[in-house]
Amino acid sequence: MRVAADEAVTVSFTVNGRPATVQVAPRVTLSDALRDHLGLTGTHIGCEHGVCGMCTVIVDGDAARACLLLACQLEGSEIITVEGLGKPDDLHPLQASFSDHHALQCGFCTPGMLMSSYDLLKHKPGISAEDLPDQMSGVLCRCTGYRHIMDAVADVSESYPGGIPGPRNCGHAALLPRTSTGGGSAGDGGHEIAAAEGPKEIHVPQSEPTVTIDVASEVAASVDELWVVIDDTERMARCLPGAELVDDFGDDKYLGRIQVALGPVKLSFVGDIHVTERDPDSHSLRALAEANDPSGGTVQGVVQLEIDPSGEGSIINAHAEMHMTGRIAQFGRSLADDVSNDMFNQFTAALDATARGEEPEVGGAPPSAVKMATRLVLARARALVQRIKRKE
Amino acid sequence: MKAAPFAYVRPTRLQDAVTELGSAQHGGGKVIAGGQSLVPVLAMRLGRPSTLVDITRVEELTHMTVDDQCLRVAAAVRQRRVQREASQLVPLLGLALPWVGHREIRSRGTVCGSLAHADPSAEMPAVAMSLNATVEVTGPNGRRQVSAADFFTGAMATVTEPTEIVTSVSFPIASSDEGYGFAEIARRHGDYAIAGVAARVRSTSGAVVEAPITSFGVSDKPQLRDMSGALQRAVDSLGDPAAPTSEITNALEEPAHAMAEDVVTTAGDSHGSTAYRKRLVRVLAARELARAYRSSLKGA
Incomplete structure (x- = not known):
């Protein structure tokens, strides 16, 4: 292998259980690749010459300083970053212990402390509290003075004498496959789509989805009227706010684009949709989708639609499991959840209108930022009211 | 703290690695394996090699x-x-x-x-x-x-x-009649040593056969000294090969002092003066030689 100084090299490795590929110049460190190219900003950068330990990550099973590794040396490596350690609703015991012991103040060293202590307790389970200061000397803290950090680690060491549990979020971590120039040409979301080369394989992660959507909408149209629209993929696509079908590869495989505007954030996902099941008897459809936003993010998902008769009209049941990474995932689970649910509700409404011969109000154009924001606020307010009611 | 650009080659045969290093522009080739010393040098731009030859994939x-x-x-x-x-x-x-x-x-x-x-x-x-x-x-x-x-x-x-x-x-590979001692003092565990020693002692029935000790952090390169004579005299002076480590350490104070005077040539820096390093070497050398001697007896 030979790479000139001004050339980029393609490096593929595994980050938090997921394959990732970056295109970097030889001088780019792993810490920069993680942060600037993959958007994994949980790995902090302090001194950038191997003294402070902020950037500690796990590489092939052992902790290492990401600022002292050239990304190009890591072809085929398995990397775990702090994002892979736990989830907000399923913290790793170390993260929970740091929280319990108030082991962080500004939080800057915390990713390094977590990854270094994870490595320590994995290789030396049950290490005693008095050995910790020497063993944890590789990461500097500038505010809490270490005492609470050592207490937090000692607590976990004592609780798991046989070895600490593995990382809890490897498989669907927030990975941002940004283009390696760190920007892309998305502009206002109206970027050109490269000539499609044909359908791609879609891999939906087996792990827990970022967002699960269950929407059941009662609509006026009959089952048969709705099915006619659903069976015509192009018409169905027009019902999805901001979506359009770009190419039809045949065999029920398509290339599509969907634009989402949320306040100042404009995302434009382009990707593949494969309809894997289409059952006219039970009026159900299952599709896989995988799309990328050129400025950073992926959505992969499985969508299941089913229509059942209900009184004069029907009920559209939609179940979707979405694995999101990138900027949309950074909004946090609850907001991503709201956005997705809102889009599905708009979708079923448009489906209903189209089925009854009306023009859908959303076709093609991205959902309006103001409208979306208003909807979200309303949805949030309603949910809050419901929660309060339930408590009473 | 970003390295200046460099080219990168990753041969899979040793012969190719040698060739790459030889043909690097203006002799600016540098070998990288773990990079834990080299990458900081690159980051601080203390070194600007034109090409890095990665040898980690040479089987x-x-x-x-x-x-x-x-x-x-x-x-x-x-x-x-x-x-x-x-x-x-x-x-x-x-x-x-x-x-x-x-x-x-x-x-x-x-x-x-x-x-x-x-x-x-x-x-x-x-x-x-x-x-x-x-x-x-x-x-x-x-x-x-x-x-x-x-x-x-x-x-x-x-x-x-x-x-x-x-x-x-x-x-x-260690033989059973050998013992070892190692110690260093650093500002924090894991940093470069202010001073340290690595000692090996081989003995037969209590008689010192070999006693090399190397001091580091004290000069432009590690300083190896043969302390077998001094160690033998220290043990003899106690009249008991099984004397405790602390007694042997005390008996070694003078020769360790002389050795420290000899090996510490650094001018001193913000972490420690020349005198401080001499004192460290004196204390560490006596203690680690005694420890190495004691552990050499156990295997015999």
Whole structure:
């Protein structure tokens, strides 16, 4: 292998259980690749010459300083970053212990402390509290003075004498496959789509989805009227706010684009949709989708639609499991959840209108930022009211 | 803290690595394995090689092998692996490796890289000298073996030519009549030592056969001294080969002081003056020689 100084090299490795590929110049460190190219900003950068330990990550099973590794040396490596350690609703015991012991103040060293202590307790389970200061000397803290950090680690060491549990979020971590120039040409979301080369394989992660959507909408149209629209993929696509079908590869495989505007954030996902099941008897459809936003993010998902008769009209049941990474995932689970649910509700409404011969109000154009924001606020307010009611 | 641009080559055969190094522009080629010393140098732009030759995918350099006499650690073998797998075979390595950088550094850093970098404060060069290790260097004219005592020529300088690669180091396997001592003082555990010592003592029925001790962080290169005579006299003066370590340490105070005066030549820095380093070497040398002697008796 030979790479000139001004050339980029393609490096593929595994980050938090997921394959990732970056295109970097030889001088780019792993810490920069993680942060600037993959958007994994949980790995902090302090001194950038191997003294402070902020950037500690796990590489092939052992902790290492990401600022002292050239990304190009890591072809085929398995990397775990702090994002892979736990989830907000399923913290790793170390993260929970740091929280319990108030082991962080500004939080800057915390990713390094977590990854270094994870490595320590994995290789030396049950290490005693008095050995910790020497063993944890590789990461500097500038505010809490270490005492609470050592207490937090000692607590976990004592609780798991046989070895600490593995990382809890490897498989669907927030990975941002940004283009390696760190920007892309998305502009206002109206970027050109490269000539499609044909359908791609879609891999939906087996792990827990970022967002699960269950929407059941009662609509006026009959089952048969709705099915006619659903069976015509192009018409169905027009019902999805901001979506359009770009190419039809045949065999029920398509290339599509969907634009989402949320306040100042404009995302434009382009990707593949494969309809894997289409059952006219039970009026159900299952599709896989995988799309990328050129400025950073992926959505992969499985969508299941089913229509059942209900009184004069029907009920559209939609179940979707979405694995999101990138900027949309950074909004946090609850907001991503709201956005997705809102889009599905708009979708079923448009489906209903189209089925009854009306023009859908959303076709093609991205959902309006103001409208979306208003909807979200309303949805949030309603949910809050419901929660309060339930408590009473 | 971003490195200046450099080209990168990753050969899979040693012969190709040597060729790449030789043909790098203006002799600006540099070998990278773990990069734990080199990458900071690049980040601070203290060095600006035109080409890095990555040797970690050269298969023959990834092995650690053992024969009757030696543990051979090839150039791409990382310190943490040596610490895990060879601490019993070569106990002085086992004592010293926990002091080499931090755990996170040892995960990637290599033993041979530490020797090739030849920092005067580093642990591995001192251990190699006290163990009389042999460094193998490969270049356009083939392989040559250099004893550790001849390998280091000054601060971050070795006998390795710019077109040569340190390909392995062989440490003699411990014999049962040997004992070891290792200690260093640093501002924080894992930082470069202000001063330290690596001692080996071989004895037969209480009689000292060999007692090399290497001091580091005190001069432009590790300083190896033979302390067998002084150690024998100290033991004799106590009249009891089984005297406790503390008594042997006390009896070694004078020769350790003389040795410290001899080996500490650094001008001192913000971490410690020349006098402070002399004092460290005096105390550490006496204690670790005594400890090494005591543990040499146990195996016999």
